[in-house]
Amino acid sequence: MNLFGETENWVFKLNPILIKYHDRKHPLAYQNLYQLLIMVILSAQDSDANINTLSPSLFLRYPSLQSLQETKPIELYPFIINVKYFENKANWIIEIARRLKNDINIPLNIKDLTVLKGIGRKSAHVILREFNKPAQGIITDLHVLRVAPRIGIVLSTKDALKAEKQLMQLFPQTIWGNVGMAISFLGREICRPKPNCHNCPINSSCMYFINNNLH
Structure with missing residues (x-):
């Protein structure tokens, strides 16, 4: 059950950004x-x-x-x-x-x-x-804390651990390593504090987009 009382396949709905950002390296320009x-x-x-x-x-x-x-x-x-x-x-x-x-x-x-x-x-x-190690949780940074509630995936909170636990319950462990970073990249590039909704690849599944009649 999702936050709105209906069964939702969020893996399917987030698939466009999971694909888009799957191999994207973190923005920190490290060498080792x-x-x-x-x-x-x-x-x-x-x-x-x-x-x-x-x-x-x-x-x-x-x-x-x-x-x-x-x-x-x-x-x-x-x-x-x-x-x-x-x-x-x-x-x-x-x-x-x-x-x-x-x-x-x-x-x-x-x-x-x-x-x-x-x-x-x-x-x-x-x-x-x-470094391609098995995920033991989900990246929950400031971008994820802003974007995930906006989409409708988790309840709004400033508590990263609380949000991470919600995400971990919602997504299978097989994609834990990618889903948090995908949401973070979306927040960095499109779903900014002032979101560019019409260019978002998952706007049809976003509660903010739907509730604000941005079609």
């Missing part, structure tokens, strides 16, 4: 697992575009976890000073480097990733998806 780990930490409450701009110089100076082990957080400041909450993030990055010691020790499972400072469920899901 180490870079993605650092970039997802830096991107929290900041923009991917900002992190993409500053990361080359950061990684040129610090190309691996090993290179960060003897670094003090303050030494990272010049590279990330334009990132929101850069002081906290510098502390988390150095703590992770000292904990893991080597890039090969970066975990690829939800339990061990979320133990690391600065890595929440959303960031962990992104890492697992990008």
Whole structure:
């Protein structure tokens, strides 16, 4: 049963965006697992575009976890000073480097990733998806929190975990790795705060589009 009391095949209804975004790489311009780990930490409450701009110089100076082990957080400041909450993030990055010691020790499972400072469920899901690991949940970022209720898939909430649990109950685990990112890409490109509904590939299934008589 969906939120409106009728049985709905949301997998079928979202199929256009599942196909459209299936092989789309995450917008963070990483080159390896180490870079993605650092970039997802830096991107929290900041923009991917900002992190993409500053990361080359950061990684040129610090190309691996090993290179960060003897670094003090303050030494990272010049590279990330334009990132929101850069002081906290510098502390988390150095703590992770000292904990893991080597890039090969970066975990690829939800339990061990979320133990690391600065890595929440959303960031962990992104890492697992990008490295083709079995999904252990659904990416639920700010775009998903805006778009999924608008479509009518979940109840409106600011609680990412609550929304993720609703999504996990609705979709089969076989597509968990793709459905959250597909909704996120839709939110980035079309279903913006001011949505471009007439160019949306799933507008015929969207409650916002239907209820606002946008046909």
